[in-house]
Amino acid sequence: MAKLEIKNLHVSVADKLILNGVNLTINDGEVVALLGPNGHGKSTLFNAIMGNPNYVISEGSIHFDGSDVLAMTVDERSRAGLFLGMQAPSEVPGVVNADFIRAALNARSEKPISPIKLFRMIEKASKEMQMPLDLSNRNLNEGFSGGEKKRNEILQMKLIQPSLAMLDEIDSGLDVDGIKVISDQINKEKNEERSFLIISHYARLYDLIHPTRAIVMINGEVAVDGDVSVIQRIDSEGYEWLAREKGIKIEKEQVRVTSLGTCAIKESI
């Protein structure tokens, strides 16, 4: 049985159709690179799987380990084994990082975790992520640098132990050392039952985590599903070769101009 099975998924955001019939299967133990130009649906796919209420599913299905994901709430999806390392993790004032982690662990345990065990888990994970331990006593992501927020996502992944981890541009904002730490920890968390679906625009991360498969999303659909050579080709040639060889017309990302209105009018006298 496939771990994740998506069929004919159509998803809209703010009344705009972004995913236009996505079909995708992820199996146990796969490490899948998800590529594609900006605005073609990669993050939308992740958020639709996770249940972000801003993303409206108009058609299609998502099954995870045989269960209907669309029938689950966001927290149920997480407890079922799905994890999303976010592109822009939220800063939540007033909620202490350690309290948040404790609540996440208690949510998937029959007995509440003891303070000593929680401390030891956070201490160990912080050391592995090369994060200062005192970040766990601060408010959730509040005042964290971009790199610290991304490391905090992987720290949470390590503690929660999901069965499918979706990582959305986990390398953005990281320096060379940060990318090394993150990729080391991703490699450490790989096993035969855990799958990864990873978005990045840069081959550097993929060189370090060795994906087993590459999927390219264009125009809200899966355009290419191939091996890792696809990553190298995109890194050296971009996406235009897909238009030539696959006959795909790559739609340009629409830049929406936001008008704040007019507060002054020039009049001719």
Next chain:
Amino acid sequence: MAENFKTAIFNRIEDHKIFFDGINLKNVIIDENAFPTKIREVYLSAMQPINVIIKVAEQNHSINYIFLPDTKGKIIHLLADNVERLDRVYRLEEGVEIDFATADFNRANRNINLTVELVGAKAKTNWFLSALVDQQHSKIYDISFLHKHADTFADMQNYGVIIDDSKLFFSGTSAIFENMKHAETHQTAKIIIFDDRAVAKADPILVIHHNDVKASHAATLGKVNSEHLYYMQSRGISELETKRLITKGYLEPVIKFIDDQETANKLTLALEEAL
């Protein structure tokens, strides 16, 4: 009650005035329920910075607290469920530095009118209020600062959470009168609303009669940030537990302001029970 707090012994009563002169304990309780009914004014001074828990009693009249020169410390209001209406004036004389903390997590209705008058040079106050209102209750807080002397400072921070179809109002005036040069006054009011049926109002008012002063006010009312809800739920935390954590984080800062650990722990427990 905090075991390391002792009941303050008054020195004397004169007509409608009660005097607590030269308090030499660090942690004291003033129990208004033990006052003679004619008391209208309470005079306080201390020989060292003090923490004072005022066990508030509902009275049919206002009580004025006068903090005598150079008194410093923190006042913690304890409001019992049956205190529905309260009128108090706090008068800060020269050199007085008094901070106020009120944590109101009770299931009760309130109509609270408090005025802090800064009447002496260098008088200074910080005000913290955390209020939780649920189950169709109504809480109205009218907190005002009146700068009646130059070189005075006041900062008011009111935080509230409304659950169910309840009502919460924060209002009050910060006024700097004429000739009150270098006075500084700030007001912040923030309310999180969890229910579409709830009614919330934050109405901070500044009345400034001098140019060489600093003043600011800010008010925020709104629902819990949906991105925060989504982020926390994406880690397996239920919606109810997420809202509980966010509420606790929102209201808890007033407890961190309290030095006495035992009192702080009791208020934390009260908050957790309320949630």
